Amino acid sequence: xxxxxxxxxxxxxxxxxxxxVPEDAMRRLAQLQPGEKGSFFTSDLTVNEFLLxxxxxxxxxxxxxxxxxxxxxxxxxxxxxxxxLTKLTQAMYHARELAxxxxxxxxxxxxxxxIVGVRLDIEFKEFGSDIAExxxxxxxxxADGADPGPGGTWLNNxxxxxxxxxxxxxxxxxxxxGYAPLDLVMGSCVYHxxxxxxxxxxxxxxxxxxxxxxxxxxxxARELAxxxxQAEGQALEAEGIVAVRxxxxxxxxxxxxxxxxxxxxxxxxxxxxxxxxxxxxVVSLDG
Numbered sequence: 001x002x003x004x005x006x007x008x009x010x011x012x013x014x015x016x017x018x019x020x021v022p023e024d025a026m027r028r029l030a031q032l033q034p035g036e037k038g039s040f041f042t043s044d045l046t047v048n049e050f051l052l053x054x055x056x057x058x059x060x061x062x063x064x065x066x067x068x069x070x071x072x073x074x075x076x077x078x079x080x081x082x083x084x085l086t087k088l089t090q091a092m093y094h095a096r097e098l099a100x101x102x103x104x105x106x107x108x109x110x111x112x113x114x115i116v117g118v119r120l121d122i123e124f125k126e127f128g129s130d131i132a133e134x135x136x137x138x139x140x141x142x143a144d145g146a147d148p149g150p151g152g153t154w155l156n157n158x159x160x161x162x163x164x165x166x167x168x169x170x171x172x173x174x175x176x177x178g179y180a181p182l183d184l185v186m187g188s189c190v191y192h193x194x195x196x197x198x199x200x201x202x203x204x205x206x207x208x209x210x211x212x213x214x215x216x217x218x219x220x221a222r223e224l225a226x227x228x229x230q231a232e233g234q235a236l237e238a239e240g241i242v243a244v245r246x247x248x249x250x251x252x253x254x255x256x257x258x259x260x261x262x263x264x265x266x267x268x269x270x271x272x273x274x275x276x277x278x279x280x281x282v283v284s285l286d287g
Contacts, residue, residue: 020098021066021105029109032062043139045117049168053116053139056175057146061110065137066102070095072130072251081194082217084224085257088190092259096120096186099136100163107161112140113154114162116171118184120263124252132251138163146175149270156182157236164265166243174242174267178274182236182266187228190259191221221260222246229262238266 032040042063043050050060072091099120107115118138125131140161148154156162164171164181174181193214225246233241244264251259 020068021102021109025065025106026109029062029064029106032110044137045139045168049117049171052168052172053141054144056172057144058113058116058141059144061107061112061140061142063137064103064106064110064112064115064140065135066099066104066106067136068095068098068102068134069125070098070132070134072132082213082220083192084221085190085192088253088257088259089188092188092190092261095132095134096136096188099134100184103136103138104160104163107140110140111142112161113143113148114164114181115140116164116181117167118163118165120165120184120186122249122251130252138165147270149180149268154180158183165263166265170243175270178269178271179239179267180270182238182268183232185229185232185236185238185241185264185266187225187230187232187262188259189221189224189228190253190257191217191224192257193217194256218260221258222262225260225262229264233264233266236266237268239269241266 032042041060043060044063045053045060053060070091072088072095103115103118115138118136121135123133123135125133143154146154154162160183162181163184165184166174166181171181194217229241229244241264244262247261247263249259249261250257
């Protein structure tokens with residue numbers, strides 16, 4: 001597994017409008033008729049989020065989604081040692097990127113500048129414990145008065161709509177503070193933690209003691225996931241990554257194999273001034 005694994009690799013297998021987006025989806029998007037008089041939109045934003053996104057200078061175009069049903073294979077190895085399962089890591093990366101690329105293709109078909117409120121979920125299916133559906137869904141938006149800054153565009157440096165998993169409130173705060181989202185960046189590492197030998201179990205029985213091989217294994221796995229997310233942000237020339245979450249999932253692999261998944265929104269500055277208006281205290285005159 002090399003550093004920087006991510007959307008670039010998935011892109012080789014998936015391109016806009018030829019990324020596996022079904023014809024039914026393209027017909028649904030065509031019915032939204034963005035920008036025309038009497039146009040209709042769909043969104044999973046709450047009422048407050050919708051109003052704040054509009055206040056930030058963006059209008060929703062439609063709900064966009066991407067899906068990939070993926071067979072996650074097995075990998076053989078030496079189970080007596082801590083090790084990354086690189087084939088499983090690559091499978092989790094590629095499946096998510098297929099879903100993300102298809103969601104982005106739907107947004108591009110609408111002429112969107114970005115996608116807000118992105119959710120990226122995994123559902124393992126009943127028709128196979130090693131078959132999972134990877135789902136990306138969010139609300140495509142178009143700039144409606146919002147200034148993109150010196151670059152003159154809201155698209156990221158890959159020429160695609162920006163993506164962000166920030167809530168509508170967080171998105172509004174980010175724009176007001178002079179920052180713009182670039183892309184949802186992620187890092188994954190599927191790691192096998194070696195089983196304790198019987199002698200090790202006996203030696204620690206009844207005592208409070210750190211199990212150093214386990215500590216080191218979990219450290220290493222988290223660091224690999226974090227460094228890969230950071231590499232994606234640096235490839236976008238981002239100033240930083242906000243709202244980072246580090247998740248741990250065992251999925252269906254058993255207790256000793258775990259995926260560490262880091263995800264956050266890479267951002268860029270819109271202007272040098274990053275000060276937002278201070279809130280004003282309001283005193284109620286009601287009794």
